[in-house]
Amino acid sequence: MTIWEGISQAFAHLFTLQAALGLVIGVVGGMIIGALPGLSATMGIALLIPITYGMDQTAAILMMAAIYTSAVYGGSISAILIHTPGTPSSAATCLDGYPMTQKGEALHAIGLSTTASVIGGIISAIALLLIAPPLARLSLNFQAPEYFLIAFFGLTLIGSLASGNMLKGLLAGAIGLVVGLIGLSPEVYARFTFGNFKLNGGIDLIPAMIGLFSISQVMVLGEERGKHSSTVKEEAVIQGRFLPPAKEFVGLLPLILECSVVGVFIGILPGAGGDIASWVGLNLAKNQSKHKELFGTGIPEGVAAPEAANNAVTGGALIPLLTLGIPGSSTAAVMLGGLTIHGLNPGFELFSKFAGITYAVIIGFLVANILMGLVGWAAGRYLTKVSKVPIPILLPCIAMLSIIGAYATKQNMFTVYVCLIFGLLGFLMRKYGIPTAPVVLALILGPMADEQIYQGTMQAAGMGGITFFQYMMSRPICLVLLGLIVLGLFSPLISKLISKSYKKKYGEVGEAAEDI
Amino acid sequence: MKKFAALALAVLLALSLVACGGKKKEWPTGDITIICPFAAGGAMDRSARLVAEFLGPKLGVNVTVSNVEGGGNWIGYGQVLEAKGDGYILGFSNYPGQVGGYLNPKNNIPHTFKSFTNVADIVHDPGIIAVLPDSPYQTLGDLIEAGKKEALTISTGGATGSDDDVLIRLINQKYGTQFVPGGNKGDSDAKTALFGKVVVAQACNVSNYYDKYNTTGEDAVRVLAVFDNERSSLMPEIATAKEQGIDLVSSSDRGMVACKELDPAVLEKIVNALKEIEKDPKFIETANKQGMGIHMLFGADFEAFIQGVEDNMKSLNLW
Amino acid sequence: MLKGRIQDLVIGVIAVAIGIFLFIQTKDFPGVTQLFSRIVLIIFLVIGAVLVLTSLINGKKPGPEEVHIKDFKNPMLIFLIILVYVIMIDKIGFFVASAVIMPALMLFMGYRKPIPMIATTIGTLGFIYFLFVTQLHVRLPADLLF
Numbered sequence: 001m002t003i004w005e006g007i008s009q010a011f012a013h014l015f016t017l018q019a020a021l022g023l024v025i026g027v028v029g030g031m032i033i034g035a036l037p038g039l040s041a042t043m044g045i046a047l048l049i050p051i052t053y054g055m056d057q058t059a060a061i062l063m064m065a066a067i068y069t070s071a072v073y074g075g076s077i078s079a080i081l082i083h084t085p086g087t088p089s090s091a092a093t094c095l096d097g098y099p100m101t102q103k104g105e106a107l108h109a110i111g112l113s114t115t116a117s118v119i120g121g122i123i124s125a126i127a128l129l130l131i132a133p134p135l136a137r138l139s140l141n142f143q144a145p146e147y148f149l150i151a152f153f154g155l156t157l158i159g160s161l162a163s164g165n166m167l168k169g170l171l172a173g174a175i176g177l178v179v180g181l182i183g184l185s186p187e188v189y190a191r192f193t194f195g196n197f198k199l200n201g202g203i204d205l206i207p208a209m210i211g212l213f214s215i216s217q218v219m220v221l222g223e224e225r226g227k228h229s230s231t232v233k234e235e236a237v238i239q240g241r242f243l244p245p246a247k248e249f250v251g252l253l254p255l256i257l258e259c260s261v262v263g264v265f266i267g268i269l270p271g272a273g274g275d276i277a278s279w280v281g282l283n284l285a286k287n288q289s290k291h292k293e294l295f296g297t298g299i300p301e302g303v304a305a306p307e308a309a310n311n312a313v314t315g316g317a318l319i320p321l322l323t324l325g326i327p328g329s330s331t332a333a334v335m336l337g338g339l340t341i342h343g344l345n346p347g348f349e350l351f352s353k354f355a356g357i358t359y360a361v362i363i364g365f366l367v368a369n370i371l372m373g374l375v376g377w378a379a380g381r382y383l384t385k386v387s388k389v390p391i392p393i394l395l396p397c398i399a400m401l402s403i404i405g406a407y408a409t410k411q412n413m414f415t416v417y418v419c420l421i422f423g424l425l426g427f428l429m430r431k432y433g434i435p436t437a438p439v440v441l442a443l444i445l446g447p448m449a450d451e452q453i454y455q456g457t458m459q460a461a462g463m464g465g466i467t468f469f470q471y472m473m474s475r476p477i478c479l480v481l482l483g484l485i486v487l488g489l490f491s492p493l494i495s496k497l498i499s500k501s502y503k504k505k506y507g508e509v510g511e512a513a514e515d516i
Numbered sequence: 517m518k519k520f521a522a523l524a525l526a527v528l529l530a531l532s533l534v535a536c537g538g539k540k541k542e543w544p545t546g547d548i549t550i551i552c553p554f555a556a557g558g559a560m561d562r563s564a565r566l567v568a569e570f571l572g573p574k575l576g577v578n579v580t581v582s583n584v585e586g587g588g589n590w591i592g593y594g595q596v597l598e599a600k601g602d603g604y605i606l607g608f609s610n611y612p613g614q615v616g617g618y619l620n621p622k623n624n625i626p627h628t629f630k631s632f633t634n635v636a637d638i639v640h641d642p643g644i645i646a647v648l649p650d651s652p653y654q655t656l657g658d659l660i661e662a663g664k665k666e667a668l669t670i671s672t673g674g675a676t677g678s679d680d681d682v683l684i685r686l687i688n689q690k691y692g693t694q695f696v697p698g699g700n701k702g703d704s705d706a707k708t709a710l711f712g713k714v715v716v717a718q719a720c721n722v723s724n725y726y727d728k729y730n731t732t733g734e735d736a737v738r739v740l741a742v743f744d745n746e747r748s749s750l751m752p753e754i755a756t757a758k759e760q761g762i763d764l765v766s767s768s769d770r771g772m773v774a775c776k777e778l779d780p781a782v783l784e785k786i787v788n789a790l791k792e793i794e795k796d797p798k799f800i801e802t803a804n805k806q807g808m809g810i811h812m813l814f815g816a817d818f819e820a821f822i823q824g825v826e827d828n829m830k831s832l833n834l835w
Numbered sequence: 836m837l838k839g840r841i842q843d844l845v846i847g848v849i850a851v852a853i854g855i856f857l858f859i860q861t862k863d864f865p866g867v868t869q870l871f872s873r874i875v876l877i878i879f880l881v882i883g884a885v886l887v888l889t890s891l892i893n894g895k896k897p898g899p900e901e902v903h904i905k906d907f908k909n910p911m912l913i914f915l916i917i918l919v920y921v922i923m924i925d926k927i928g929f930f931v932a933s934a935v936i937m938p939a940l941m942l943f944m945g946y947r948k949p950i951p952m953i954a955t956t957i958g959t960l961g962f963i964y965f966l967f968v969t970q971l972h973v974r975l976p977a978d979l980l981f
Contacts, residue, residue, distance in 0.1 A: 046556030462669025
């Protein structure tokens with residue numbers, strides 16, 4: 001079955017009323033779900049699976065895929081407007097998105113996010129369509145040692161992500177690592193639970209993130225008590241247009257494409273998802289920027305990079321899911337359940353026996369990304385009005401949405417109390433100059449590194465009793481990754497040394513010249 | 517006067533009849549919630565939703581599933597235990613997961629399976645061991661012989677205490693093999709390890725490969741044995757471990773539980789409804805399409821089964 | 836300037852103290868669990884120690900801005916109100932608690948116009964009801980009204 005045969009079969013499945021409905025509901029519903037703090041794409045799909053029961057297979061799976069990409073995009077909307085990541089993959093977007101809103105450039109920010117997300121999603125859809133099988137096989141080469149190094153690499157990003165005081169950024173990362181230890185270890189040993197079984201599951205990412213970003217934000221807004229100002233600094237006009245000006249777009253395009261490719265690749269890896277990709281994208285943007293110090297003040301790169309990366313993950317995550325039945329992200333894992341319920345068992349059968357349906361879904365997914373952009377464009381102007389809502393009205397709404405978001409993830413009140421604790425912690429951190437973003441990144445990567453060391457050690461034991469380290473060193477991809485890590489760690493140092501000696505040489509000449 | 521008295525009496529009688537009728541109204545009069553302490557979309561959740569889907573029409577009310585996660589599943593189980601005994605809140609549990617949870621002393625769980633009313637075991641997913649088609653191990657015996665000679669890692673769908681993990685430890689205990697349980701974080705991780713060839717086999721369940729054991733695609737596997745008393749209807753060609761001389765059974769089971777004080781009349785109604793559902797071909801067919809084997813055990817039979825699971829786990833001295 | 840550096844010192848000391856406390860707890864941890872936990876805690880301790888050292892040593896360089904505790908009054912009050920909110924949700928139910936606390940927060944922030952307050956509260960709660968209760972079938976904490 002060639003791709004073209006599959007595509008031609010796809011159209012029969014795609015041009016039905018149900019498929020169209022599934023597409024539209026998926027895109028719009030996904031955006032709303034993504035925008036609401038605490039409701040992520042994963043939850044959205046899981047909760048909407050029962051609604052798909054009566055639908056035909058194509059429509060059902062298409063709706064799930066549409067929700068996925070749309071929710072990841074939707075998360076950026078609340079990240080930009082109210083400094084509350086709608087989904088974990090939008091946490092990175094807060095850092096420059098919200099400052100842009102404060103400067104009155106909310107529409108511009110949303111436009112950038114939309115453009116980047118659409119491009120990222122389309123690129124991932126094309127990858128899914130054309131090169132899924134080889135990419136899936138490639139992903140099998142990534143095992144525990146590689147994932148450990150990827151987590152380690154991600155953790156080294158923390159240093160560069162902390163704009164300003166690097167030491168405090170590292171402290172935040174360390175806090176995240178320590179928090180990540182709480183709960184059952186991979187060896188099923190309860191750590192730091194102090195007898196409270198409710199902590200056995202550890203600290204969940206989403207409630208902690210809502211606390212650190214959103215509840216702390218509510219507390220910060222509380223400082224405006226008695227003043228009737230709005231969120232936006234300049235009360236009057238919302239500057240900027242939705243579509244980025246041509247010059248800016250062309251300037252950003254290489255970065256967006258780069259982040260998209262990286263995003264697809266991260267999506268393919270079963271152990272990593274959009275939440276990691278967005279940080280990697282942001283880091284890429286920073287490394288390649290000529291004005292690193294502007295990150296965090298509200299610059300376009302800070303929004304475009306993470307958003308391109310996180311949407312590119314969506315199609316990428318579907319690649320191993322559809323070809324091997326191994327989900328490329330936690331959201332894809334829920335879709336696995338959805339596929340099973342609809343009698344579509346992932347694997348190479350999907351591309352042969354069910355090719356018509358599969359290709360219909362892929363093409364539909366491509367269309368969903370475009371539709372998502374259109375909806376964003378249409379709604380953008382109205383959405384930015386949120387930034388004009390007076391703070392006394394906005395604050396309780398953010399609080400209420402955050403609380404219910406924290407509750408909805410696990411449906412118990414303990415989670416909400418945990419969220420509040422992180423809210424207080426986040427507020428204190430912000431006041432004392434400790435950035436909160438690294439905590440989130442460490443909370444994702446710490447447990448991942450922990451898991452992978454454990455699994456890797458078990459695997460190494462069965463390979464003739466070697467150690468994890470030896471196992472790691474025997475794998476070529478690991479050696480490449482190690483090289484990248486070393487390079488990444490030492491390159492700022494090397495470039496500093498080079499520029500110092502450069503200055504020394506020409507500094508002398510300059511002084512000599514003055515003497516004359 | 518008499519007419520009035522007669523009328524009043526008639527009205528009183530009518531009212532009291534209505535009131536009595538109201539009190540005697542049959543359970544259930546409102547929606548029922550099944551608490552599933554697992555994430556939506558996963559195998560446990562899908563099993564719970566399948567049961568809910570069929571139980572609703574049988575009882576004439578909406579049965580919904582509520583995913584209460586956290587605390588290693590025990591926040592959800594806790595909610596089930598604390599519910600009132602009127603039958604509007606039920607629970608879904610899995611074995612040996614629940615047992616492993618409370619046997620581990622560090623988890624601080626002050627309950628055992630006896631703290632629940634154990635309504636019924638519903639989904640029975642026998643354990644299997646799968647290898648890649650190009651693996652040198654053609655039979656379970658081959659694998660076990662190899663395991664006696666050197667330490668080999670078999671990937672599992674969970675860490676210590678999960679059914680896959682327990683199976684491997686039982687094999688080690690009984691046959692003196694040196695298999696290392698992979699301690700992977702889920703079936704997907706275990707599958708990645710198998711297909712990435714960093715482990716020699718994967719211990720999982722029928723539901724994982726019921727559609728891939730007899731195909732020839734790139735994602736096909738060879739199933740060495742099914743660890744059950746009889747062959748699985750979903751994999752009829754694969755011999756059981758017992759048939760091959762390895763006397764071990766292992767499975768992942770999912771069943772319905774409730775609080776200890778569940779009204780016996782309500783319990784009886786639920787059990788009867790489940791018994792009818794078990795005979796419904798559409799239910800079996802829908803379950804099988806997802807790889808779920810149905811084999812219901814009720815009341816004392818169910819508890820005897822769980823006791824067996826508990827004894828097995830205790831014998832392994834995991835903690 | 837000096838006060839700012841004292842703040843950093845305190846943060847560092849707290850970090851080191853917590854790190855040592857937790858490290859002692861790792862005594863009984865098994866195998867890989869212990870290894871990984873200790874690596875993490877050592878990283879934490881080192882960073883905390885460096886923070887302590889830099890705040891002591893850097894005499895000449897300017898330190899961070901001092902943070903005035905009195906700036907915390909309003910945010911902490913907001914936090915308390917939200918805490919009460921969560922407890923109310925647990926005991927009375929989500930919709931009733933929200934209907935009470937949301938206007939309370941608005942009033943706290945100094946807002947006085949009744950119509951936008953009521954409209955926002957009813958509007959957002961209505962949306963939540965529609966989305967969570969009717970569409971997604973999520974069980975919200977036990978309610979008086981719903």
